[in-house]
Amino acid sequence: MMTDKKPILRVKNITKSFGDVTILNSVSIELAKGDIKILIGPSGGGKSTFLQCINCLVMPDSGEIELDNERIQFTRKQDIYRLRQEVGMIFQDFNLFDHLTALGNITVPLRKVKKMSKKEAEQRARLELEQVGLSDKESLYPAQLSGGQKQRVAIARALAMDPKILLLDEPTSALDPTLIGEVINVIKGLAVKGMTMIMATHQISLIHNLADEILFMEDGRIVEQGPPDALLAAGNKSKSQGFCDLLNELSEVEG
């Protein structure tokens, strides 16, 4: 079913080393519109580095990225700025701009990158804040927001740019357990609306409910990949299965 949709993002054979250490070893991924792919795997496996390679926050040593059938030239700044506008990113620790209000965080990229007028940008920003349930918090600064609220502002900020794809790097793992739910709900809402996403997460409910495909990363490679029903089927001795069992046990201990 997924194969007859044409991919909007093609990432091929990304390799990245820091010094002598190979962090990513020929990693590839392909997404069609509406796909949700979830990266799991042990710490240090390269999930964050891979996500950051996809929007060139970390420059790959080699490999190819194609967005809407257009090849990104890593040496052309214009290509990279355009890629980043169309591929939104959500970080584990939010990275909201500390000197701007919730509203300002959303309007500043609209105005400086998308060159919108102040009025247009504010209208759009208010709409996005409403979507994540934070209309009443628009004039608060990051220091005055809870972790969950910060992450929701970060999501609103990314969505205001009208990205074709959203990359999420452990969006809930810096959050207090009581605040995880509100962010999960927002992400599930995005999935319902058909947002195309690649997400690294250890949140079992996100993995189970959202993933079209699970990619298990270890030592800089994708060592397993497949739809969750297949990989996580009872009795399947896959690495993903073992990993998710572990996560389940942990969440039972916590909860």
Added chain:
Amino acid sequence: MELSPFYQDLFTSLNRGLLMSIALIVPSAVGGVLIGITAGAVRTYGNRFFRTMANCYAAIFRGTPLVIQLFVLYFGLPNLGIYLTPYLAAVLGFTLCSAAYQSEYVRGALLSIKSGQYLGAQALGFTTFQTIVWIILPQAFRRAIHGCGNEIIYLIKYSSLAFIVTCIELTGAGKTVATEYFRFTEVFSIIGLYYLALVSLAIIILKKIEHRLFIPGFGHH
């Protein structure tokens, strides 16, 4: 009650000197902050060439006495065919010296900004220049503001060195009267009070600016 001729002379001179001091301090402080921000940003983010230039500039102006800088500007530059009025030489010297120190505060503040701020902006498609101007500098400036204010207070006091290049400001004006009447203790005590007033005024203005720029999460309140 009529003031004695000595005090009449003194206050007329000092008030004239005070105006000159203010005319020296205000442009030097503003220029120092603006050039200091630019130099600090170049020293932190510039390419190799500009970074080296800016580092050399800061090293020279922080590493040599201001008196010598003023001498070179006023007495040295004419050898190259550049003639500056005493006022211009003094303002230029103060601005460049102050900016060198300011650049150090700005640089420290820039380096203290967490890399996530930069990443966040880059991920939204900001160019490097836009990131620095719209995200990093506004935060760094708030972190640097205490240091920058302190440097302005130093500037108020070292502005008295303008007499070296024959620019008669507060200290110079007072000294002339003191020599004429041979009443050094009184004159210099009163000059001291003038500076104290200037510095107090500067502190009040800086506090106001800090107050206006205050944002939750930056410094205490």
